[in-house]
Amino acid sequence: MSTLVFLEHHEGEIVRNSLGVLGKAASLGGEVAGVVAGSGVRDVAAKGGEFGASRVFVADDPALEMPLPQPRVDVLASLVRDHGFETVLFGQSVLAADLASALAARLGAGLNWDLTDVAVEDGRLVGKRPALADSVVVDVGWTATPQLALFRTAAFDPVSTGGSAQLEDVAVSLEDFSTGTVLVEQAHEERSGPSIEDADVIVAGGRGLGNPEAFGMLETLAKELGGAVAATRAVVDAGWYPYPAQVGQTGKTVSPKLYIAVGISGAIQHKVGMQGSGTIVAINKDANAPIFEYSDLGVVGDLNSIVPKLTDLVRQRPS
Numbered sequence: 001m002s003t004l005v006f007l008e009h010h011e012g013e014i015v016r017n018s019l020g021v022l023g024k025a026a027s028l029g030g031e032v033a034g035v036v037a038g039s040g041v042r043d044v045a046a047k048g049g050e051f052g053a054s055r056v057f058v059a060d061d062p063a064l065e066m067p068l069p070q071p072r073v074d075v076l077a078s079l080v081r082d083h084g085f086e087t088v089l090f091g092q093s094v095l096a097a098d099l100a101s102a103l104a105a106r107l108g109a110g111l112n113w114d115l116t117d118v119a120v121e122d123g124r125l126v127g128k129r130p131a132l133a134d135s136v137v138v139d140v141g142w143t144a145t146p147q148l149a150l151f152r153t154a155a156f157d158p159v160s161t162g163g164s165a166q167l168e169d170v171a172v173s174l175e176d177f178s179t180g181t182v183l184v185e186q187a188h189e190e191r192s193g194p195s196i197e198d199a200d201v202i203v204a205g206g207r208g209l210g211n212p213e214a215f216g217m218l219e220t221l222a223k224e225l226g227g228a229v230a231a232t233r234a235v236v237d238a239g240w241y242p243y244p245a246q247v248g249q250t251g252k253t254v255s256p257k258l259y260i261a262v263g264i265s266g267a268i269q270h271k272v273g274m275q276g277s278g279t280i281v282a283i284n285k286d287a288n289a290p291i292f293e294y295s296d297l298g299v300v301g302d303l304n305s306i307v308p309k310l311t312d313l314v315r316q317r318p319s
């Protein structure tokens, strides 16, 4: 099997999600290559070797500076045609989702979407896809090559193999229609500390907080723990916290080592986004809240008194 993994990069680093997918591809065997597309990205590309790629294609061109999908479709379509890759894998992001679907259309290929795992069974690639509000996992396949797949955020942890990849420059030749879109402005989210996708600790808040100001309490606790703050859809919809922090079926999937759920009932649509967390701690005043059914540790009580006490205890920890 020959596999190509799209290595998305931001601010000079390949994103964690892509490195996780690359490591998974390497674990399946066969030839595994990565592709980095951008401007001034040769140094970025080298990292692919540390996470499982035997070679990394470098499409380095000023026309690829903006994170737009169409020029990248041209690059990946050429690579697949020229090198005969049987499988092309992507980690979920807005860019990767646009790119994967457009590449599938360009190549007339099948794309399996929202996968959480993949395996080789009886010599065939089988995708694992949660269905019915994530209550079951179904096997999905492809009827022809190339086989394209997009994986959920944080489906795999990146594992450094310490290897190195051969870097191969690719000539960038773009279709006229691929250069018709121009990125007018790019804004960066103001944030201090890790993102919820990368954080080892997440402190998540729900409607039980009672008001948007109470998120300040969670931000203080998260800062003491070196973590990030997440939210339920109920509070995001209410405008209490920004949408990128939403965890769940229609938000992000996270898998930190520690997830502290504060004033969250634990609806199935929230659970599916955080059930992969290492240790789940819930603080809720209702002893019958569903969140306690899948928490490792539960504290029944008023979050307004528990969270400040917990924050004080964390501060008193010997460093």
Ligand SMILES: Cc1cc2nc3c(=O)[nH]c(=O)nc-3n(C[C@H](O)[C@H](O)[C@H](O)COP(=O)(O)OP(=O)(O)OC[C@H]3O[C@@H](n4cnc5c(N)ncnc54)[C@H](O)[C@@H]3O)c2cc1C
Binding pocket: 205, 206, 207, 208, 209, 231, 232, 233, 234, 235, 246, 247, 248, 249, 250, 251, 252, 262, 263, 264, 265, 266, 267, 268, 269, 270, 273, 283, 284, 285, 286, 289, 301, 302, 303, 304
């Ligand atoms: C198609 C669809 C997609 C959805 N996608 C998502 C999604 O991606 N993510 C998501 O989160 N939801 C999603 N939802 C919504 C989901 O069904 C729930 O409505 C939502 O998760 C509830 O949010 P909550 O836990 O903050 O609020 P609530 O369900 O209102 O729970 C608040 C909790 O706080 C507790 N509480 C109240 N006061 C205190 C206090 N003082 N101290 C301690 N505890 C207190 C209460 O006992 C209660 O358990 C989706 C729903 C649908 C239909």
